[in-house]
Amino acid sequence: MKEIILNKAKLKDEELTDVLEKSRIVLRNDNDELVFARFGRVYMLPGGKIEEGETPVDAVKRELMEETTINILLDDIEPFAVVYNYLRDYEIEDGSLVNRLVKTYYFSGYTSDDTIEYFNLTKNEKEDNLRGFFIDIDEGIELLQDYNKDNPRAAYLAVETLKVLEEYKNLNNEEE
Numbered sequence: 001m002k003e004i005i006l007n008k009a010k011l012k013d014e015e016l017t018d019v020l021e022k023s024r025i026v027l028r029n030d031n032d033e034l035v036f037a038r039f040g041r042v043y044m045l046p047g048g049k050i051e052e053g054e055t056p057v058d059a060v061k062r063e064l065m066e067e068t069t070i071n072i073l074l075d076d077i078e079p080f081a082v083v084y085n086y087l088r089d090y091e092i093e094d095g096s097l098v099n100r101l102v103k104t105y106y107f108s109g110y111t112s113d114d115t116i117e118y119f120n121l122t123k124n125e126k127e128d129n130l131r132g133f134f135i136d137i138d139e140g141i142e143l144l145q146d147y148n149k150d151n152p153r154a155a156y157l158a159v160e161t162l163k164v165l166e167e168y169k170n171l172n173n174e175e176e
Contacts (some may be wrong), residue, residue, distance in 0.1 A: 002081040006160060009088035009174075011099055018098040021050040023060035023079075025107045027072060028169045033134040034127075035070070036143070042154040043143055045106070045161055046132060058106035068132050071110040079105040081167050082162050091150065097172060102156075104166050108171075127131050141165055 024047030027035040037046045045068060057077050064070050085102040087143040092098055114134070135143070144165075147158035 001079055001100055004083045004160075004163050004167065006083060006156075006163070007086040007088075009086055011075075011086040011088050012103075013101075015099050016089075016101050018092070018100040019088075019100050020100060021056075022102060023047045023050055023056040023063065023107065024104055024164075025060050025064065025072070025074075025109050026164065027064070027070070027109050027111055029134055031134070032137075034137050035068070035101075035111070035132050035138055036135050037067070037132045038156075039150060041141075041148050042157055043147065045163070045164070046158045046169045047104075050105075054124055057107070060107055070111050070113050075108045075110070079107050080171055081106040081164055082161040083164065085156060085160055086158060087152075103156055104160070106168075110169060137165060137169065 001123070012163065016155040025035075026045060029035075033154045035046055037044050047060050047062055048063040048067075050056055051062075056079060057074065083102075083104045083106065085104065087100045087102065089097045092100075141162060144158045144162050148154040148174055
């Protein structure tokens with residue numbers, strides 16, 4: 001498993017005031033396209049927060065089923081990468097600022113589904129029109145490179161996702 005550390009702010013562990021763990025997935029279909037999610041004006045790989053008592057695998061399966069009803073086959077029950085993303089003065093939902101570490105486990109998997117349906121979205125996901133779509137990996141990379149630089153969430157997720165997709169491509173090139 002590749003560890004990717006993103007710490008542009010040069011935060012030290014003792015400066016952290018918040019830690020959040022997430023699970024996401026690089027999910028491909030029969031056409032070798034990936035599932036991307038658009039939430040507001042932010043692009044990301046599908047997944048979300050790990051709830052108390054859940055494993056990273058449980059979380060990624062739950063998030064996908066809740067948000068898209070997509071059934072998946074994981075390539076492995078171990079993540080291929082984990083990202084430690086240190087964010088200084090990150091604004092959370094209540095408007096306060098935290099020094100946050102977002103630790104995200106990235107899995108890879110496959111789906112034979114070719115449509116995405118929405119049933120169990122949260123209020124925020126509905127309001128911000130969460131949508132998933134299939135996209136060629138290189139087109140996805142291009143989309144991420146043109147992220148909304150004015151949105152801190154878009155910026156950190158774009159940088160993180162680009163690093164993860166680079167690692168995913170490297171792993172797949174080694175296997176061929």
